[in-house]
Amino acid sequence: MSSPRRSAVLSGAHFMDGNHAACEGAIAAGANFAAGYPITPSTEIVERFASRAPLVGATFLQMEDELASSIAILGAAWGGAKAFTVTSGPGFSLMMEHIGFAAMTETPCVFVNVQRGGPSTGLPTLPAQADMMQARWGSHGDYEIIALCPNSPQECFNLMIDAFNFSEQYRNPVLLMMDESVGHMTEKVVIPPADQIDIIPRRYTSKAPSEYLPFKPASDDVPEMARVGEGYHFHVTGLTHDEHGYPSMEWQTQEALVGRLVGKIRAHADDLTRTEEKQLEDAEIVLVAYGISSRVALWALQKAREEGLRVGLLRPIVVWPFPEKRIRELAQRVKAFVVVELNYGQMVREVERAAAGRARTILVPHAGGAVHPPESIVKVLREVGS
Amino acid sequence: MPAATTGVKARKFRGEVFITEDRCKECGFCIEFCPPKVLEFSKEFNRHGYHPPILVNEAGCTGCDLCGLYCPDFAIYGLRVPVESPAATASAAGVSPLGNDASGVERVRQGGGI
């Protein structure tokens, strides 16, 4: 663990929106490179970074498109930087290939998606949570992803730091899946002193070039990185590669590589899982919601409790890997899960899969463009509870 | 390794050409663009079924290394060797005659050609 540069961290209490807080989280995490392409409703993050970067020793470049942004950060990461990019909606679709490239080449990096209504151009200025499955499966091929969902500006700050730390620890792309409401919501954000922020440094090898194999995993399945320009002469490719990093078209190499890429995250799913739970002790019905929807669901929970319904709330903070173990445990004793999300059924599939028929799973859908009317959730809770 | 070639008494350097036969893919570039035309296709096959070049006029090779520059398969190169110190010494020790400095390029330039 190390700490970020003191002068870069705006320690103290602020009143700022989620987008600005996410930018400050990146700076506090030690991010020194960002590339982006303007897209609503995420743009304030890079606008702020563009103004802050020269003051904190970082670099920002507005690229010609999202394809360029999403790979410029990977070049920067291999150049030694802690790098991120930011996008929304259509831009997220354009970045998919490089999320896969980052997973395949085990490049530490952070992608931020401030979700808006879709499909296509959809609702540029309004919220949705309909990219959750794209976050998990959007790039072709088999890989695992880590994705976090903040529900407040404070959490945008905090989770941005976690996102960078996870990306370094697992050498994997990490997604911060915000939504328009959280991005544009202004609240109190407390930025701690720099020395209270824990930063996981890059896992550079101490081996000599002659002993180093770039993609030979350490004990936790994650290989160490070499610094560019130091004589390691390593090779990085998006092709299926062996421990030397050299392409190999053998199924055995594919099996070993993909097995490890998937395994290094799955094996640590318990370490990665993070949830917030409210009133689950006696709950018969569990609301499952993340991001802005968790705040609406909390209002519904309180209303339902007033009416005597035994309702609790489970909020996945790390959404991928999905907290399926926790759902499985709860499914043994609760009657139903009510999933509240701004889409027509995405994470609900995960809940249903983990519940495996032991408890009912009901979706309260919403196509986005606004948050759920809280009453619509309460109505479902009443029906399920009766 | 032969001794200094006969018939070139006045020269301080002689040319030598080195061929890694099994890398050759028989494109013919080296044979075509060798200025003194001292290479030909061998009648023998290499491991992959290609005919690699052979040096047919030992005295004629100037060591200009144009063959080396043209070969797309890194299968051949020429070297100018001082008559009294055979290049094979450096080669056998596994040290590249070009190495990491520009001396090799100077040599290439001296070779003439294009």
Next chain:
Amino acid sequence: MSVMVPFNPVEPFLRSERMPHIWCSGCGIGTTVNCFARALAESKLPLDKVAIVSGIGCTGRVAGYLNLDSFHTTHGRAIPFATGLKLANPELTVVVYSGDGDLIAIGGNHFIHAARRNVDIKVICINNFIYGMTGGQVAPTTPVGATATTAPYGCFERPFNLPYLAESSGAVYVARWTAYHVRYIAHSMAEALRKKGFSFIEILAPCPTLYQRRNKLGDGLETMRYYKQHSVIRHGANTRDLNLDFQGEITLGKFVDIERPTLQQTMGQRFRQVLRERYAG
């Protein structure tokens, strides 16, 4: 009599354990790699500080064969990857080595923007007028009248004139050679390696397997002979005049060699001027 030795002088620049490479007999890519190795030697750059970035395609495999820090990236995106790499690690000399389809078709947007910004990278484009690895499809460089698997009746689109595109986008060094002109290539590459700013070298090279065979132009050697006979060197020629017609005359040379502040210099200047001591760069 020749002596069999296990390496040749380019060996220190190659990943010898990966030989033989995948390129076809008579393919021009390997010849240019030879020239690049000589250019690296001539440039006297410390090899540890040279990084090579390729995209996808036959030429995209160059990165994997060079004994440098090397990055084989996604299709068309070598230049933005290289941009990030260079900005994050300015002491590296960053070379992009890729094909015409990769750099100019799918990657064309990045090409013009990197030239406009004057990112300090060196772009080597092997132009064989066709998509090689995917099987001979038409490219934005295919001359009018030449056939390709996806232009079976002949190409009817005007191709790009790459030196003109590079110069008008802002490149500070622009040259064109053919794979026949090995010494010129090596010299040009060495110049580009020393040059500060977006440097571009186009090298016409045979793709006997797809372009030449499909167009009944013979093999790699035949193409090299063609280059020898039909090229004229006109240094400083106006890049507007460098269109390539099907089997027409080929104008070669160094066309542009100017000074212009690089992206990193303009960035630093701007921040110092506006932010003064607040600039942390």
